[in-house]
Amino acid sequence: MNQNLKHLRLFHNSLNHKRKQHIFKIFKKEEYNSPFEFKDEKKDNEVEQKIKEAKDQLQSYGIHNIQSAKQMESEKKNIQMQTISEVQSQQEDSIKEQKEEIQIEQDQVFQDEQQNDKQAKSQNNISPDVYSSQNSSLQIEDKVKSTTLGDLNKNRFQYQQQSIKKSILPPFQQLDDGFIHSYTLYSKNLQLHSPFRWTPYIQHQDVSEREFQLKMKQFKKKKIFDVKDEAELIDTFLFQALKNTGFDYYYDYICQPSNSCPFHGRIDFLIYHRDAETKVPLVPILRARKEKNSLGEWEDKFNQAELLGAAIWALTNMKARDPQISVCRAIQTNGNQWRMIQINDKGEFEKTHIYTPEKDEYQKIYRDEEAQSVALGLIKFALNQPDEKEIALKKVYDFVDERKYLTELDPETKSKLDRIHKNYFFLPKFVRDFFFGYK
Template identity: 45%
Template sequence: MKICFYFTKQTLCNRSFAQADVPLVAYQAGLSFNMDLNSPFRWTPKIQKIEQTPEFLKKMKYFQRLTLMEDHHYSELIDTFLFEALKNTEFDYYYDYKCESNTYCPFYGDIPFLIYNKVKKYPIIPVMRTKPINAFTLVAKEREMLITEPVAAGLWALTNSQVQNIDKVRMLQTDGNHWRMLELCKNERFKKTGIYCQENDSYSKIYYDYQVQQVILGLIRYSLNEMNEKEQALNLIYDFVDERRYLTHEGAPPKATAKFWKFVPQSIKNFFF
């Protein structure tokens, strides 16, 4: 990543996350607006759904009974998802974490929810809250979810993690009902997912859609980059399939069926047979 080490607090005007503009964010991160930040390509991580607990479902019923969602209700909704997803993990989160600019990052401001590892302290995952999305199409929704704020917060997290030898950071952006994940790397690579939300309702009320809730809980867990054994096995299988790796001669299937299995790795064969 083109982190501008020669920029200092004295030579560059600092900006808050909310005031970060596209040219400055793109330059600081070494990214292109058209090819990276505004790219039409979407990252589809291998998310595993997480079943809701009875306490979580009870909380969703509470949101369903509300006649009007006020500002603090959206924060409470985000808090509910984070608390549920981080159960039985080494992670916790701060509320309204105040970030200061540093020598390598001119951005500062408040991160509504900052996930951190309670044991190792790193990685840290900024969770940036956006204003409620009122658009009906996914394209319009993406326009309303400003990408500069989470990228600026991700750059702050990445530059504050250098002593830990971390080469990438993940960020979450949400208004409570709409969620997406972004990843920023030091080697000038950037990825973003599409928007995960309830699609059958014009107002995208996630507390009515139990399947999307499971996906969002899995998305938050995936952002921790701490995969369990099942997730590691699934990731290995998908990597083999995606890369279409060939079997070696040893352990290959009989010649009569070899043409049907030539792209399938031995680990997957052992799983099914």
């Protein structure tokens, strides 16, 4: 039994082996290399049908080959790329041409500026930058030519901003004695804060004109006197004083710094000679600033440094236009109170006291005719255009001053001076002769 079973098992194994070989031969006959891939005839038929339909559609559009369509698309892309490259090259060429034009124009402007500077230095008449508000005949033409380019077509306001940034000093309103002393070397004690006052040859003016008196009556009727009324009051006095004189004035004149004068700021009223070619002399008139005192009340502050800065700016600009001018006068007022200073190119400084109405208890000038005449005379004297009366008065005062030194001394005064001369023996002789000598 056992032997029979062994034979059956061997026979069964041989049959299985033959079957496997037969199956392997069958798979080898097929086109597929691997025994795990089977052919799906339905899907293959669907794919073939879709390919035929696509070919028929292409033939209907006149395309007989798929490769020809791809070639046409590639040709279109090449044409587009060529056009884009051509446009870019044209743009680059135009940009290069514009840059070359800009460089040429900048070189021309730079050469013109150098020529102008050389001419100005050769003439020794370099005028500082003078800028004004609108409708100003004192404006100086810009050296830079106006062009269509954005970099070179700068307006005057941009140049003003640049010049203000370059200035070291603050504007007129923020000046103090320290800034004035550092720039002008005016002595604080002997000049700026000296107790001595200057008494100019002021001529009283006629205030009986009908229009002027009507204007004063309007100010008397006002119950509230504000800042606008103060400006209007100053305007009426300037208009009345400058009648038939050839002078005119600007409102809110903007002063710009320059290489010769770093002072800058705003002048409330600037008087100039309208009929003269050089438009000089210039007389700056500044208003007193409102400030609160320790009690919290508003008061008028006459800042002397502010007035000095405006006067120095006016003097430098006048000398640039007319080198013979050596004196500048400036006025500071709040409408009711008036003060004037005078400076020259030698470093001298003089100031008057503040002229106030004395007849009125409230110190209002529109109620005091004498103060009105003094204010008008002060404005006319500041113009530095003396008339016959002023010239005659100056001659009288000069004669009186000379008589003080021409008169002979009494023997008593001579003996006193000799005694003082001996007492100060420890001083050098030239010092004693200078102070106590009379021979």
